[in-house]
Amino acid sequence: MTERPPVAIIMGSQSDWETMKNAADTLEALEIAYDARIISAHRTPDRLVNFAKGARDEGFKVIIAGAGGAAHLPGMAAAMTPLPVFGVPVQSRALSGQDSLLSIVQMPAGIPVGTLAIGKAGAINAALLAAAVLALGDEDIAERLDEWRARQSAAVAEYPMDDL
Numbered sequence: 001m002t003e004r005p006p007v008a009i010i011m012g013s014q015s016d017w018e019t020m021k022n023a024a025d026t027l028e029a030l031e032i033a034y035d036a037r038i039i040s041a042h043r044t045p046d047r048l049v050n051f052a053k054g055a056r057d058e059g060f061k062v063i064i065a066g067a068g069g070a071a072h073l074p075g076m077a078a079a080m081t082p083l084p085v086f087g088v089p090v091q092s093r094a095l096s097g098q099d100s101l102l103s104i105v106q107m108p109a110g111i112p113v114g115t116l117a118i119g120k121a122g123a124i125n126a127a128l129l130a131a132a133v134l135a136l137g138d139e140d141i142a143e144r145l146d147e148w149r150a151r152q153s154a155a156v157a158e159y160p161m162d163d164l
């Protein structure tokens with residue numbers, strides 16, 4: 001039997017993929033399998049209910065949810081699953097992602113969403129946090145995460161250069 005991906009990346013629209021692909025690429029760099037799906041609390045509510053209620057039984061361990069504007073997806077997913085949900089505010093055109101950020105971050109006590117930064121950095125960090133959660137119970141992932149960080153440190157020059 002092939003092992004089920006531990007991470008689900010869900011997003012409100014195809015238009016979010018440009019941002020959320022950064023989470024997928026980061027997971028790939030860490031050799032962590034994921035399943036990416038378009039699910040909208042607004043446009044595909046039944047798909048959300050089916051996914052969120054069944055996510056744990058499907059074998060997922062962490063959910064990364066990206067959405068823009070009135071970004072209800074991460075919170076609604078969190079309401080229907082006990083799995084940790086990391087929310088990525090996608091940068092909206094009208095309000096530069098401020099709307100996405102505030103929609104995701106300001107959850108009522110009792111249903112947490114771990115909210116990341118707006119856009120690409122948030123998507124990358126959501127993947128790294130997902131990896132950190134998985135690393136608690138998986139030494140191979142822990143090792144790959146350490147190596148990833150070491151590579152990142154090594155790539156930062158110690159002194160600034162002119163004419164780059």
Ligand SMILES: Nc1c(C(=O)O)ncn1[C@@H]1O[C@H](COP(=O)(O)O)[C@@H](O)[C@H]1O
Binds near residue numbers: 039
């Ligand atoms: N915030 C949500 C939800 C949701 O929260 O369920 N569903 C779609 N959307 C967002 O609408 C924006 C515009 O979507 P379109 O580009 O499809 O018009 C996207 O950023 C999406 O995440």
